[in-house]
Amino acid sequence: MGRPPLGIKPTLVRLSEEVRERIRDLVGEQGMAAFIREAVERELKRRERKEKG
Secondary structure: OOOOOOOOOOOOOOOOHHHHHHHHHHHOHHHHHHHHHHHHHHHHHHHHHHHHO
């Protein structure tokens, strides 16, 4: 693991074991953080579009 990109801060997110397993099955243990970041970004964009009308 290298140094995290600048401008990113660690954030604790609690997930059920079932959700963790589903993510891990799709992307592996090393891909979980990127998967979660991408999912959050997509949801933010979706909600922002919805809010604008």
